[in-house]
Amino acid sequence: MDEKVVFFTILGMALATYFPRVLPVWILASRPLPEAAVTWLRYVPAAVLSALLVPSLLLQEGKLHLAWDNLYLIAAIPTLLVAWKTRSLFGAVVVGMVVVAAGRFFFHL
Amino acid sequence: MGFIVAEVSISSSHRLRQSALQAMPIVLGYLPVGFAYGILARSSGLPGSLAILMSLLVYAGSSQLIAVSLFAAQVSPYSIILTTFIVNLRHMLMSASLSPYLRRWKNSALAAFAFELTDETFALHSTRFAQGDTDPPDTFVINIIAQSAWVAGTVVGVMAGNVIRDVRPFGLDYALAAMFIALLVFQVKAKKYLWIALFSGALSTGLLILGFTQWNVILATVIAATVGLGVELWMKK
Numbered sequence: 043m044d045e046k047v048v049f050f051t052i053l054g055m056a057l058a059t060y061f062p063r064v065l066p067v068w069i070l071a072s073r074p075l076p077e078a079a080v081t082w083l084r085y086v087p088a089a090v091l092s093a094l095l096v097p098s099l100l101l102q103e104g105k106l107h108l109a110w111d112n113l114y115l116i117a118a119i120p121t122l123l124v125a126w127k128t129r130s131l132f133g134a135v136v137v138g139m140v141v142v143a144a145g146r147f148f149f150h151l
Numbered sequence: 152m153g154f155i156v157a158e159v160s161i162s163s164s165h166r167l168r169q170s171a172l173q174a175m176p177i178v179l180g181y182l183p184v185g186f187a188y189g190i191l192a193r194s195s196g197l198p199g200s201l202a203i204l205m206s207l208l209v210y211a212g213s214s215q216l217i218a219v220s221l222f223a224a225q226v227s228p229y230s231i232i233l234t235t236f237i238v239n240l241r242h243m244l245m246s247a248s249l250s251p252y253l254r255r256w257k258n259s260a261l262a263a264f265a266f267e268l269t270d271e272t273f274a275l276h277s278t279r280f281a282q283g284d285t286d287p288p289d290t291f292v293i294n295i296i297a298q299s300a301w302v303a304g305t306v307v308g309v310m311a312g313n314v315i316r317d318v319r320p321f322g323l324d325y326a327l328a329a330m331f332i333a334l335l336v337f338q339v340k341a342k343k344y345l346w347i348a349l350f351s352g353a354l355s356t357g358l359l360i361l362g363f364t365q366w367n368v369i370l371a372t373v374i375a376a377t378v379g380l381g382v383e384l385w386m387k388k
Contacts, residue, residue, distance in 0.1 A: 043222060043225065043228075045198060045201065047228060048197065048198070048201050048222065049201060049204075050228065051222075051228040051231050051232060052201060052204055052205050052208060052209065053208070054228065054231075054232040054235075055205070055208075055209045055214070055218060055231065055232055055235040056208035056209050058232050058233075058235045058236035058239065059209050059210070059211050059214065059235060059236075059239045059242070060265070060266060062236070062239055062240050062241075062242045062243040062246070063239075063242045063243075063246055063265040063266065063268045064246070064261070064262055064265035064266070065243070065246070066243050066244075066246035066247035066250055067246040067247070067249060067250045067253060067261050067264070067265050067268075068258065068261050068262070068265070069250075070247055070250035070251075071250045071251075071253040071254055071256060071261060072254070074251070075250070075251055078380060078384070080251060081379075081380050081383055081384075082376050082377065082379070082380040083244065083247055083248035083376070084248070084344075085344065085347050085375065085376035085379035085380065086241075086244040086245065086247075086248050086372060086376050087245070087248070087273065087274060087277060087338045088335060088338045088339055088344040088345075088347060088348040088351070089347055089348060089350075089351035089371070089372045089375040089376050089379070090241045090244060090245070090270075090351075090368065090372045091270065091274075091331055091334050091335040091338060091348070092335055092348035092349065092351045092352035092355070092375075093351045093352060093354070093355035093367065093368045093371040093372050093375070094213060094241075094270075094331055094355075094368055095328060095331040095332060095335060095352065096351075096352025096353065096355055096356050097352075097355055097356045097359045097367065098327075098328050098331075099328065100356050101356060101359060101360070104359065104360065105360070106356075106360065114325065114328060117325060117328075117329075118328070118332055121328075121329045121332045121333070122332050122336060124333075125332060125333035125336040125337070126336050129337065130176065130179075130333075131176035131177065131179060131180040131271075131330065131333045131334070131337075132175075132176060132179030132180060134329055134330075134332060134333035134336075135179070135180050135183055135184075135326055135329040135330055135333065136183075137329070138322070138325050138326070138328065138329025138332065139183065139321065139322035139323060139325050139326055139329060140322060141322070141325075142322035142324070142325040143320060143321055143322035144322075146319060146320060146322070147320070
């Protein structure tokens with residue numbers, strides 16, 4: 043792709059990312075939300091993170107892959123334990139990457 | 152007089168340090184993921200300067216990683232922009248959920264805040280704001296430190312990408328998933344959120360298998376949060 047095209051695509055991506063970020067906070071910050079809306083919004087963080095994460099652990103090339111050789115799924119267990127016990131984002135990320143790298147190196151997964 | 156000035160500057164440098172400490176987990180999460188993004192961008196043929204520009208202007212980890220693979224696959228610019236829009240629509244929900252805490256902020260401050268709203272800064276600010284910690288300068292210090300880490304990770308990744316072509320032996324491709332696992336663990340503050348998270352993850356996976364690529368995240372989130380609200384209202388009756 044031509045570099046100029048890539049440049050304008052990135053500008054388009056920037057706008058497409060910025061509008062959903064700014065509009066709700068801009069419009070809603072000035073008025074109180076109904077209680078039901080606030081309750082609903084409290085579920086959003088956990089729901090959205092899980093919706094992003096779980097498919098990347100369970101699917102391989104669009105199909106369910108629930109087996110011991112699914113490295114992403116196996117590595118999720120120590121990563122989760124470290125995050126839960128230490129509350130450290132860095133610790134969890136490092137453990138996850140090391141387990142994946144080790145699985146590939148030692149077991150050719 | 153001099154004493155008061157000194158005291159003010161001590162307390163403001165103390166607060167600066169506090170905010171920097173709060174941003175540390177994000178920094179430590181962003182450096183490896185930004186690094187992975189930089190390497191992947193180079194290995195899929197994106198010029199280094201444009202890869203860094205994307206981290207400055209778009210600043211959205213998962214969509215940047217997706218975009219890099221789409222650029223490599225020669226997908227049209229319109230599809231790349233639309234995919235970015237859909238993947239980042241979830242920030243709308245995050246932005247809305249922070250809005251009740253930001254009533255006293257000026258519009259210009261809100262505009263600047265929203266530019267640096269990511270999954271990770273959202274997770275941190277939603278915890279801070281709930282504790283009544285809504286001071287704009289502290290919030291901006293955290294956001295600026297976080298984005299600087301993302302850009303710095305990208306720059307180092309781009310430089311390394313000129314040498315390293317395959318990130319898989321280093322497990323770098325797992326950085327994003329590991330970060331999401333940790334953030335999810337931090338977000339599950341009560342059992343009800345765990346159930347809704349599991350439901351949302353299963354739903355998102357099911358939608359992907361059925362072919363709802365790109366819409367699965369937003370659909371699963373909206374349905375799962377609605378079920379959560381429904382169950383909560385029903386239990387109260």
